[in-house]
Amino acid sequence: MDNFDYDLQSVQETRNLARQAKLAQTQLAKFNSEQIDKIIRNMVKVAGENAASLAKLAVEETGFGKVEDKIFKNNFASAELYEFIKPMQTIGIIKDDKVNRIIEIAEPVGLLMGIIPSTNPTSTAIYKSIIAIKSRNGIVFSPHPAALKCTLQAARLMNDAAVAAGAPANIIGCISKPSKDSTNELMKCDEVAMIIATGGSAMVKAAYSAGKPALGVGPGNVPAYIERTADIPKAVKNIMASKTFDNGTICASEQSVIVEECMRDQVMEEFRRQGGYFMTPAETNLVAAKLFVGGFAMSGKMVGRSAAVIADSAGIAIPPGTKVLLGEQQGVGKEYPLSYEKLTTVLAFYTVKDWQEACELCIKLLNNGGVGHSLSIHTENHEMVMKFAEKPVFRILVNTPSTHGGVGASTGLSPSFTLGCGTWGGSATSDNVTPMHLINIKRVAYGIKDFSENTTPSYSASVAQSGSPSAISDDQIMNVVNEVILLLKKRGDN
Known part of the structure; x- marks a missing residue:
């Protein structure tokens, strides 16, 4: 197969994945907290069962790091993450301010694109899958070519675990034929609502240039x-x-x-x-x-x-x-x-x-x-x-x-494999990214101040003409001066 055919197939696969995941996400958006929690618990279970095999696969494929530490990262990105995000309110009414009479309602962002680095391929895929589902979003991954097999396997395990627990089919996808064209296609396709980019500076910059919301994290030194x-x-x-x-x-x-x-x-x-x-x-x-x-x-x-x-x-x-x-x-x-x-x-x-x-x-x-x-x-x-x-x-x-x-x-700090660098580092957030970064918040606001009648303060003609409410005319100044002089004279007579 020549490069031209490969690129065409890569782009077509990407379009199919985005359409399927977006369809699944519109269904997931209707799920309640209990349903979502059940799905995540199964994802965590499967991640734990496969933590070692994924770690071995990552080291074998990339040559980076150590198996025992990647096992820790896979467990941290699932079990430890779950304990932290479990109490987070990401569905329905998340705040009811009785004093200011504002009700906040969480809505999912939609379909996410997840860019995965070769250095932490399986743990990042697990982590992003879980925080996406917690906030009722779908996600499609663009893997690093050097870590394709292990990222693809992690994504498949997470999708299968989610679907087995009741999630719509294809809620988590991963490009199996990665290319520059497929990554650009996924970044810019209409189905994707937000990009979560973890990788090198060039990739993060490209994510922010895609013309849609992005959470990108740059390098550390x-x-x-x-x-x-x-x-x-x-x-x-x-x-x-x-x-x-x-x-x-x-x-x-x-x-x-x-x-x-x-x-x-x-x-x-x-x-x-x-x-x-x-x-x-x-x-x-x-x-x-x-x-x-x-x-x-x-x-x-x-x-x-x-x-x-x-x-x-x-x-x-x-x-x-x-x-x-x-x-x-x-x-x-x-x-x-x-x-x-x-x-x-x-x-x-x-x-x-x-x-x-x-x-x-x-x-x-x-x-x-x-x-x-x-x-x-x-x-x-x-x-x-x-x-x-x-x-x-x-x-x-x-x-x-x-x-x-x-x-x-x-x-x-929040358990996370996406560490924001704020505006100083060219990032949209300075936080460790959590499911709370992946929701929209709708606000119902009751009126608490009466503006039914015109209460705009009126200004005198002299003030309006002067252009400043503190301006005083020359005549006004002279009148004050004259009054002071008269007052002093009277005191002198007495």
């Missing part, structure tokens, strides 16, 4: 600042746990470590003790050359790989048991390649004089590809936390692994 009051062993342990989780494939993972001069040696020793290897400048350059292609885009061969695989590819020798590679950097930008996002087991390492310099460096790093996303700080000083809360991000993660903290696993 998370700085992790270890402040002088921090519990150093605990801080290093959190960073190592986060950066090695699924070999760093989650965009909330740390990308740079920042330490103060007064604790530099102690932090470096702790990293070495826990499995970190500090590369020489020459080794750092060799690794950086392997990490990036075409500028500072991550090479697919290096995404989500172990430290051993990266070191072997770069031709450098590292101690057995090394978990993370660290390279010292003296600045931010093109001359310092590790200052960019690295979705793998490599960290940049910076030394600063004090917290003010750490502040400036964090801002530079965030503006280098992660503005709006997340920042990590390890400290026992609450005032320092609040100083860093002023930085241009929407998640300030304190004394926790930023991977787990950002997605809501180790913090009280």
Whole structure:
């Protein structure tokens, strides 16, 4: 089959999926809370039963990450997510304000398009399927070609589980012949009401350019600042746990470590003790050359790989048991390649004089590809936390692994695999996306103020002519002056 035939079939398949899912969604829109909850419970059950097989399939197909961590992500995107969203009111009357006499009624958005990344393919498909159904929406996925099999399987399992529990057929779809044309077709087709895009900057930008509502999330370039009051062993342990989780494939993972001069040696020793290897400048350059292609885009061969695989590819020798590679950097930008996002087991390492310099460096790093996303700080000083809360991000993660903290696993944030970066990062939301972002709210508003008669205040002719209610004419001023003079004269006579 030539490319032309493939593209035609791809576009036609996409149109069919959109039509079928939209038809199903119009039926799902009539379901009540009990029916929806029954469907989601079965989806969660099936996701749990297949968490391991989906994780294995994802690693085999993409080569990214670790099976055990992808199992955790699949369970987190289903069971943990369900516990969080279960009490959410997304159907019917969701608020009745007796004082202001406003009734709020939830309505579904319609058909969603879900763009799925290769780094978290099955967990993101599960998560988006569940939040779509919770808000009575249908969804059609556009998978990354490098993760087609596992994304397709996750989508099929979710659709079959939903239908088995009473959902209309074809409520969850997935393109099986992915192409640029099919993705563009799905973005712009009339059936799709909203796009949820999780992926690279180019894909997110395309989603926002499609001419319809979109929730897109850009990259993270998370700085992790270890402040002088921090519990150093605990801080290093959190960073190592986060950066090695699924070999760093989650965009909330740390990308740079920042330490103060007064604790530099102690932090470096702790990293070495826990499995970190500090590369020489020459080794750092060799690794950086392997990490990036075409500028500072991550090479697919290096995404989500172990430290051993990266070191072997770069031709450098590292101690057995090394978990993370660290390279010292003296600045931010093109001359310092590790200052960019690295979705793998490599960290940049910076030394600063004090917290003010750490502040400036964090801002530079965030503006280098992660503005709006997340920042990590390890400290026992609450005032320092609040100083860093002023930085241009929407998640300030304190004394926790930023991977787990950002997605809501180790913090009280909403469990999510779509982390909004706000307007600073070119996103329509700064939240962790939940079903509440996928509903329209209709409002019934009773009159509570009487405007049945004209109550507009009237102005005098002089004020109207002056153009300002505070303007006073010259005659008025002279009259006041004369009255004051007369009053003073009378007092003098007395």
